[in-house]
Amino acid sequence: MSNLLEIRNLHKSYGDVEVLKGVDCTMAQGDVISIIGSSGSGKTTMLRCINMLEEFQGGSISIDGEEIGYETAGGQRHRKKEKEIARQRALTGMAFQQFNLFPHMTAARNVMLGLMKVKKLGKDEARSIAEKWLDRVGLRSRADHFPGQLSGGQQQRVAIARAIAMNPRLMLFDEVTSALDPELVNEVLQVIKALAQDGMSMLLVTHEMRFAYEVSNRVIFMNQGRIGEEGNPREMFHKPQTERLAEFLKTSSFG
Amino acid sequence: MGYTLNFAAVWRSFDLLLQGLALSLALAFGAILIGAIIGLITAFGLISKNGLIKRPAGIYVTIIRNTPILVLVLFSYFALPQLGLRLGKIESFVFTLALYSGAYLAEVFRAGLLSIPPGLREAGLAIGLTEMQIRTSIIAPLMFRNILPSLSSTIISLFKDTSLAAAIAIPELTFEARKINVESFRVIETWIVASCLYVFTCSILAALMRSVERRLSLPR
Numbered sequence: 001m002s003n004l005l006e007i008r009n010l011h012k013s014y015g016d017v018e019v020l021k022g023v024d025c026t027m028a029q030g031d032v033i034s035i036i037g038s039s040g041s042g043k044t045t046m047l048r049c050i051n052m053l054e055e056f057q058g059g060s061i062s063i064d065g066e067e068i069g070y071e072t073a074g075g076q077r078h079r080k081k082e083k084e085i086a087r088q089r090a091l092t093g094m095a096f097q098q099f100n101l102f103p104h105m106t107a108a109r110n111v112m113l114g115l116m117k118v119k120k121l122g123k124d125e126a127r128s129i130a131e132k133w134l135d136r137v138g139l140r141s142r143a144d145h146f147p148g149q150l151s152g153g154q155q156q157r158v159a160i161a162r163a164i165a166m167n168p169r170l171m172l173f174d175e176v177t178s179a180l181d182p183e184l185v186n187e188v189l190q191v192i193k194a195l196a197q198d199g200m201s202m203l204l205v206t207h208e209m210r211f212a213y214e215v216s217n218r219v220i221f222m223n224q225g226r227i228g229e230e231g232n233p234r235e236m237f238h239k240p241q242t243e244r245l246a247e248f249l250k251t252s253s254f255g
Numbered sequence: 256m257g258y259t260l261n262f263a264a265v266w267r268s269f270d271l272l273l274q275g276l277a278l279s280l281a282l283a284f285g286a287i288l289i290g291a292i293i294g295l296i297t298a299f300g301l302i303s304k305n306g307l308i309k310r311p312a313g314i315y316v317t318i319i320r321n322t323p324i325l326v327l328v329l330f331s332y333f334a335l336p337q338l339g340l341r342l343g344k345i346e347s348f349v350f351t352l353a354l355y356s357g358a359y360l361a362e363v364f365r366a367g368l369l370s371i372p373p374g375l376r377e378a379g380l381a382i383g384l385t386e387m388q389i390r391t392s393i394i395a396p397l398m399f400r401n402i403l404p405s406l407s408s409t410i411i412s413l414f415k416d417t418s419l420a421a422a423i424a425i426p427e428l429t430f431e432a433r434k435i436n437v438e439s440f441r442v443i444e445t446w447i448v449a450s451c452l453y454v455f456t457c458s459i460l461a462a463l464m465r466s467v468e469r470r471l472s473l474p475r
């Protein structure tokens with residue numbers, strides 16, 4: 001059986017600055033992996049490469065054995081066609097630090113947009129799927145509110161519902177609680193935890209060490225564009241093998 | 256001075272002024288509608304990273320914005336036929352004003368596009384939308400809301416520019432007013448009434464735009 005996600009020797013540069021220097025990572029169905037590390041270590045970039053929000057110059061990423069973003073023909077590496085990339089992006093769902101809800105649409109409309117435009121569902125079916133997922137994140141009663149009428153935590157939960165309603169193979173969470181007021185963090189983490197318990201495969205870039213410890217079955221510590229250390233959270237957090245990780249944990253909220 | 260205002264002659268021909276006003280509005284409507292399409296495409300060109308798209312869009316805007324509209328009107332009515340492109344008066348004027356509107360609206364739209372956070376495009380991409388779907392469902396509607404105040408003043412200014420159609424004898428409001436003026440010698444009265452009609456129409460346009468703005472404003 002092929003892995004859900006397979007990243008091989010991933011290289012990514014912005015101009016002359018190499019931010020990913022050969023990352024390898026595999027992930028099985030149902031895995032919940034937290035990616036931790038100091039800012040600038042490349043963790044968000046790695047996440048964004050998986051759904052082609054960033055282009056990458058070397059290596060490969062596959063989901064269910066299907067290569068993402070690029071194809072090699074006649075020894076030449078080409079970016080796939082825009083339509084094909086759009087289809088592949090829908091294999092993953094993504095939640096962002098800044099929520100990025102569409103401000104001119106109600107919560108329900110935000111969730112329905114992809115269902116109608118990408119999955120080509122009818123309005124009624126899309127609406128009922130949207131309501132189901134808004135209910136799952138505890139916001140059924142806010143379905144007809146606009147983002148501007150919702151708190152940050154509520155907006156982030158709608159954004160998660162919007163991503164998950166597309167039925168992705170893998171959810172990507174990019175520091176989804178970093179822009180939230182402290183008292184709103186928990187409601188969002190609870191939603192993610194419930195999804196993890198339902199067996200959703202997910203990759204989380206996070207600064208919430210306690211949460212990473214509790215929810216993930218594996219943790220990846222990124223350090224200067226490479227994987228510095230990885231393993232199960234218990235071992236990593238209690239017995240870090242590298243000095244860099246030990247130092248990082250000391251300065252992070254876990255220590 | 257001893258001048259007594261006498262509007263009788265103007266009132267007698269008032270229906271001509273109203274017909275002229277109707278034509279002014281029709282010219283503006285047609286030109287702005289076409290201009291909006293040109294402007295929208297140009298605006299996406301202006302913010303494109305591809306030089307082959309960005310450069311022509313920039314050249315078009317620069318040329319049009321640095322040429323007086325009257326020169327453009329005269330050029331397309333008198334010079335284009337010499338080059339083999341013969342258009343009727345009205346077509347020629349609407350075509351010119353559309354091209355002119357396009358350049359001004361492109362700048363308005365461009366500012367609106369730049370005010371949209373890039374994260375919204377990424378959120379659209381992440382759920383599998385194509386760039387075109389993102390433009391039509393997310394970016395254009397948001398941009399439209401952002402620019403309504405400046406769009407309103409641009410539209411009013413383009414409406415007033417229809418008075419230049421008088422230069423090629425299109426019977427719009429200014430042309431009709433001049434005719435009445437010449438026939439009746441009531442210079443002051445004629446231009447007072449014509450000005451009032453312009454002011455009145457512009458106020459209505461502004462009020463309409465404000466009501467659209469209110470209707471589209473997002474609840475918070």
